[in-house]
Amino acid sequence: xxxxxxxxxxxxxxxxxxxxxxxxxxxxxxxxxxxxxNAVARRYAHGFSPIIAFADRExxxxxxxxxxxxxxxxxxxxxxxxxxxxxxxxxxxxxMLRMVWDAPMPDADPAEDAxxxxxxxxxxxxxxxxxxxxxxxxxRTPELGxxxxxxxxxxxxxxxxxxxxxxxxxxxxxxxxxxxxxxxxLAGRLTLKLVRRQLQRGLRPFLHVMAKNTGAxxxxxxxxxxxxxxxxVRVVERVA
Numbered sequence: 423x424x425x426x427x428x429x430x431x432x433x434x435x436x437x438x439x440x441x442x443x444x445x446x447x448x449x450x451x452x453x454x455x456x457x458x459x460n461a462v463a464r465r466y467a468h469g470f471s472p473i474i475a476f477a478d479r480e481x482x483x484x485x486x487x488x489x490x491x492x493x494x495x496x497x498x499x500x501x502x503x504x505x506x507x508x509x510x511x512x513x514x515x516x517x518m519l520r521m522v523w524d525a526p527m528p529d530a531d532p533a534e535d536a537x538x539x540x541x542x543x544x545x546x547x548x549x550x551x552x553x554x555x556x557x558x559x560x561x562r563t564p565e566l567g568x569x570x571x572x573x574x575x576x577x578x579x580x581x582x583x584x585x586x587x588x589x590x591x592x593x594x595x596x597x598x599x600x601x602x603x604x605x606x607x608l609a610g611r612l613t614l615k616l617v618r619r620q621l622q623r624g625l626r627p628f629l630h631v632m633a634k635n636t637g638a639x640x641x642x643x644x645x646x647x648x649x650x651x652x653x654x655v656r657v658v659e660r661v662a
Contacts, residue, residue: 427624430590432522432650440588441520441628441650445475445500447588456566463487465497469562471585473498474658484510491660498558501653514657516632519639523627525646528618533611536570539581543571546578547596554598557630563596570615572608579603582612584620592625597638610645617646 430437440447449457449464457464462477463486474497476482482499484507491497496513506512539547544561547569551559563569567584580603585595594616599608617627631638633652643649 429523429621429624429626432524432626437589437591437626440591441522443479444520444586444588444591444593444628445473446477446479448586449475450477451589452587453566458490460486465490466560467562468560470560470566471498471558471563472496472560473500473558475500476502480504488660493660493662496657496659499656499658502656503654506658509661511659511661512656513659516634516655517652518630518632518655519652520650521629521631521639521642521647522650523617523621523646524648527621528614531615531618533570533572533615536572536612536615539564539569539571539578539583543578547571547581550578550581550598550600551596553600556596556598559596567592568616568619569596570612572612574603580608580612582609582616584616590625591628592620592623594620594627594629597629610641613642613645 456466456470458467459465462483463474465474465487466472472495474487479501482502488509547564548559548561563585564583567587569581569583571578571581573579580599582597583595584592586593594613597609597613620627628650629642629647631642
């Protein structure tokens with residue numbers, strides 16, 4: 423099955439504008455109903471991935487965000503390197519790569535044995551994400567898109583799904599494999615499954631990976647992703 427419409431071109435200025443500001447574009451657009459906040463600052467609602475975004479990512483309005491954040495909560499924040507305002511602290515700072523699919527559609531589904539994750543799998547999904555740390559994840563994160571898992575018996579051993587959505591861009595996220603099952607190509611199979619399904623819908627897949635995770639970067643490049651840009655990423659905490 424081919425895509426009903428071609429995926430958006432990477433050299434399209436409107437596509438690049440979305441990619442450059444992807445977290446805010448998702449939160450104030452197609453996924454706004456999953457978020458809390460206002461016209462200048464938003465967060466994914468409690469239970470979803472702990473991520474915040476701002477209309478002006480270089481000069482974020484943390485005061486506007488404070489009413490929907492509790493003391494002690496930690497959030498991921500992209501593309502901001504300024505001094506934290508009173509009431510906020512930086513718990514972690516690193517860099518991540520935004521990678522975009524730039525290859526033909528996979529010929530076949532390489533993970534036909536993967537099962538769609540259901541609400542009943544939320545506990546296992548959170549446990550696997552906590553063990554492997556694929557990025558910010560919450561029990562309701564799989565509600566943001568399609569999520570698939572590979573099982574051995576009743577045990578979830580690998581998963582991957584969709585998170586951000588903006589225009590015709592769709593993120594592959596939450597890709598992780600239980601340590602005891604690594605080295606079997608499970609993450610790559612699930613990633614390609616999602617890529618194929620997205621391309622069939624005329625979407626352009628993209629993903630995020632920490633810059634220091636050279637192994638994951640190499641895998642994604644082998645599959646067909648290319649680096650679009652490197653950004654600062656911080657974990658910030660709301661303090662008293």
